[in-house]
Amino acid sequence: xxxxxxxxxxxxxxxxxxxxxxxxxxxxxxxxxxxxxxxxxxxxxxxxxxxxxxxxxxxxxxxxxxxxxxxxxxxxxxxxxxxxxxxxxxxxxxxxxxxxxxxxxxxxxxxxxx
Amino acid sequence: xxxxxxxxxxxxxxxxxxxxxxxxxxxxxxxxxxxxxxxxxxxxxxxxxxxxxxxxxxxxxxxxxxxxxxxxxxxxxxxxxxxxxxxxxxxxxxxxxxxxxxxxxxxxxxxxxx
Numbered sequence: 001x002x003x004x005x006x007x008x009x010x011x012x013x014x015x016x017x018x019x020x021x022x023x024x025x026x027x028x029x030x031x032x033x034x035x036x037x038x039x040x041x042x043x044x045x046x047x048x049x050x051x052x053x054x055x056x057x058x059x060x061x062x063x064x065x066x067x068x069x070x071x072x073x074x075x076x077x078x079x080x081x082x083x084x085x086x087x088x089x090x091x092x093x094x095x096x097x098x099x100x101x102x103x104x105x106x107x108x109x110x111x112x113x114x
Numbered sequence: 115x116x117x118x119x120x121x122x123x124x125x126x127x128x129x130x131x132x133x134x135x136x137x138x139x140x141x142x143x144x145x146x147x148x149x150x151x152x153x154x155x156x157x158x159x160x161x162x163x164x165x166x167x168x169x170x171x172x173x174x175x176x177x178x179x180x181x182x183x184x185x186x187x188x189x190x191x192x193x194x195x196x197x198x199x200x201x202x203x204x205x206x207x208x209x210x211x212x213x214x215x216x217x218x219x220x221x222x223x224x225x226x227x228x
Contacts, residue, residue, distance in 0.1 A: 006157075031214065043203075043218040050214060058215065090157055099145045099165040103205075103216060105158035 003027070004093050004106040012112045019078040021109050023091030030096040032074035033103070034058075034066065037088040049074055050096070081113045116141045116208045120219035127194055128227050135189040135222045137204035142182050145213065149178050149189050150203045152221070158203065162189070166209070194226045 045058030
């Protein structure tokens with residue numbers, strides 16, 4: 001079974017802190033994603049990486065950056081955390097391909113910025 | 115821009131009932147559609163992937179259908195159980211534009227009462 005593991009289930013950080021959310025997948029997938037999920041807004045894509053060191057901005061990249069130095073690991077960085085970044089963050093991975101490639105998600109990180 | 119709608123937003127049924135969840139999308143140019151389950155405070159679990167060339171997929175008591183030309187998918191759950199209680203999300207991977215991303219509906223919250 002594919003496993004996508006996020007480093008923390010719950011995090012509490014202070015406004016202005018630099019925050020790192022880590023995600024690791026064990027299936028050698030090329031594609032990795034970071035989404036955030038908010039009530040009433042659903043899941044929104046923050047960043048996408050299609051291979052090592054490659055990245056694309058999603059729909060809401062402002063205030064975030066990412067790092068992909070190794071194929072299995074994709075990090076989301078909040079440069080200076082703000083209260084409006086309080087959310088559930090979800091990492092996903094997927095093989096390269098088109099019609100037949102299934103996305104797998106991690107267990108989520110609930111981030112609270114105070 | 116692809117938009118995904120799920121109706122109803124919430125559904126409550128007695129145990130043992132068969133039920134249908136609906137998903138519609140505005141742009142029929144898709145690679146695939148994926149159904150997920152999300153338990154409260156948790157990540158997403160993939161249930162079924164339907165490729166654009168397929169009409170349906172089955173897994174146990176779950177059957178998902180796809181009518182690409184009309185922009186609709188349904189998830190049929192047979193003989194529902196209290197353990198099926200969760201939020202069900204559908205996501206579409208479009209074949210145009212930003213074809214790497216999944217566009218999600220806001221989900222249907224299912225409650226199965228014993």
